[in-house]
Amino acid sequence: MAVEVRVPTLGESVTEATVATWFKKPGDAVAVDEMLCELETDKVTVEVPSPAAGVLGEIVAAEGDTVGVDALLATVEEGEGKAPAPKKAEPKPEAKAEPKAEEAPASADAGGETVEVKVPSLGESVSEATVSTWFKQVGDEVAADEMLCELETDKVSVEAPSPAAGVLAEILVAEGDTVQAGGVLARITAGASAGAAKPAPKSDDAPAAAPASGKKDVEDAPSAKKLMAEKGLTPDQVKGTGRDGRIMKEDVQKAASGASAPAPAPQPAQAPRAPVAASDADREERVRMTRLRQTIARRLKDAQNTAAMLTTYNEVDMKAIMELRDEYKGVFEKKHGVKLGFMSFFVKACVHALKEVPEVNAEIDGTDVVYKNYYHMGVAVGTPNGLVVPVVRDADHMGFADIEKKIGELGVRARDGKLSMAEMQGGTFTISNGGVYGSLMSSPILNPPQSGILGMHKIQERPMVVGGQIVIRPMMYLALSYDHRIVDGKGAVTFLVRVKEALEDPRRLLMDL
Template structure:
């Protein structure tokens, strides 16, 4: 007997609601086949079968709230269902067999298809990381009829957090594009079809297969037509599909939130599979005040204003939309406050000047300022742990590790890759990692797991010439340090006015968890560690 348990659902997620069971007791399941859908505040996820057999017992019903690792059900391994399908009984069971193999078929094979094409292989939207459930098609890098080699990039996807290229799963000819540029697709959706081994001479077949879509039969087997991309199509009467959300089937989790708070489901845009409303969508709508009007429907949104000859409208990228949303959420949820100080950079600049050549010769990387700041911040975080903590409901989570996010500006927007366990890294290790992150960030090659889970963030506006700023928190973190440009300024040292290279420092912090005393103490320690780097060596 194999147990089905709630998997890890992401950072800070401790429970989920059973959305729906995709199988019922007594059904035969295959290993890794989705069997139950869970909904959290952030995302909907499908739990795959841990083994092949028969779903013998369901212990958690739809609508139940379950914690991590809770028992959901049991599978009797190796057992077969009461009515196993015969492999060659009729066309219907033949189609089911094809479905289990994940082969795209639209009934009988087209006689005009060349034998050299081999089988059709689907290009699937890959999983893009924790909490990422959908993406926009950026552009197709090849067109229908083009020959591609296995692992060649064929289409670029743009998620909330990064851009990525999807490689060809096999060598062959791109036979069909199922998701056009600009459309939104979910993880697991079919993006296109490659005729394996085809040499590019079968474009007419591809055109024919595209026309077969009008037959009303889904050609995507394995997940069924519900897995196809769901654009906001026009419904009868000219209303969008989303406008009928009140009438759509809601799973128990979002339905409970909508009913308890009298939300207007027609105004909630679903981000789940097939555009369904998730619990997270309902909670987001609650924060936005989407309650039902007492008598009349909410007014329709106003039409976009007309542009003049010297104006241009460009759709925001998903990355830019996410940056805007997260920054606004940070301002709305945290009691954000900023404290300032300035630091004399003489000691750090002298150290760089004295050892830069030797450092680069030995380690193969230049000695920059950022490694000094990372080390100075870690020492201060150890003294003021509140700045390295986060709020989770009515609890405070103290982090006994130091994963420092380094903000990197790119052409597409700001990304924050994370230095894992930075307290165990040398100055050279930090500099090498930062150079690598910066290079790959500008190429769009960062992985999503490299931008998640930071405990504190450092951002350097000085490289753009900023004199002073108030950085916005990178939620759920409680602190972010802003660096600025270095400039010679007159300061008083030992009763004399001298010229020193000075930098303003800004610490924005969440006042709900960090008191003013702690914030000021933290920033003073950073200042002291930079003005006298030997304090770091002596652990003072």
């Protein structure tokens, strides 16, 4: 029976992709979840797995073709490739009954069942992650649901728990390696005790490496194959460091930098980095950017390149809010179990202003403007790994206490790296508070595809003229960055003035003025 291979979900606001590379040809045997092709969007690269074991039939979308979400890529003739697919090593078909003693050490180190540790769900539109830290080593005892390692995606950190109690028998993916969603990270011998499983992988690995004198049976990583083709390298020129000699992307990068002599020549022309004295080079530290930092850098630069970004400024007298907060904060916390902060006032004021200036709550989709009749407020949170923006959904239907509780909960989850993808998607407007770090004034960068972001800043006492008298008032600068393609200057200024009016006289929020 023919099974269709279709384009998976590509992520929020992404409707099409380009077929970059096919890893299989029609007639090739494929296993379930084996990578068939790689798609490239304007944001991410997505690998498409086989939905069934069999033989790859017709390829409908060729390399270089543009395809939409759920478009047909190819077909797999189910069942026909089930026999050849697992056929990795030739000795194995005979070794089913008699030589079972050779396989025993791998799966029966201590008489227990071998359980695979798989990559957990990484969230919508996230297809791969990097192993950042292993908390356990081979031979360590582990409890069920105990955290084994931490994975880092371009958006969140995910911990991989142990599926069973036993001993960590084998680690298949080292720190720094990239893994696909659903891939196998390690193997656990369920029910075993420490010490029993440690020698097993070694005795199993030794024979596995020895026969591989000629051609190795393991398949190289798809990303490595693609990079080898780009660099003009053959598998013989690359030393694989993956399991059973599998060639990984990093191995190709090392081989390309070490083997190709012409490569160093063009590099200085492209690299803007100035030469460093030998004495200074010893005092430098080079650290690879995390996936999250790479994504932040890319998205911020994309926002600058795409949007016609402009910033308008105003200042707000915080006296009324501070007095209101001082008067009711004790009663508020006693009743609601949460402290009354400034963020709930700003969220309410922004929702109030967005209703009057709807283009700030809209986005551009091609040649259309999409107006959002809902108010999902993104609140930027600084974490040790970088800036993330969790979303407070339907803020217009929430009271002050609900907003404070939600922001507090999302802030804790963000700093612990526990935010899910769903909690960071779908925002219509963003608030960024640089004032908590002491910023007096700044121009925030848009969080695409949104059309507006409000920057809060430090509250500072300054002399102000009020009613002909010079008085000291707690003042804060506000900055609204907006996409001038959709928001005119009049709308941006009106929005900021409405926010200022609501904050300086909070009663306006109650009376919807």
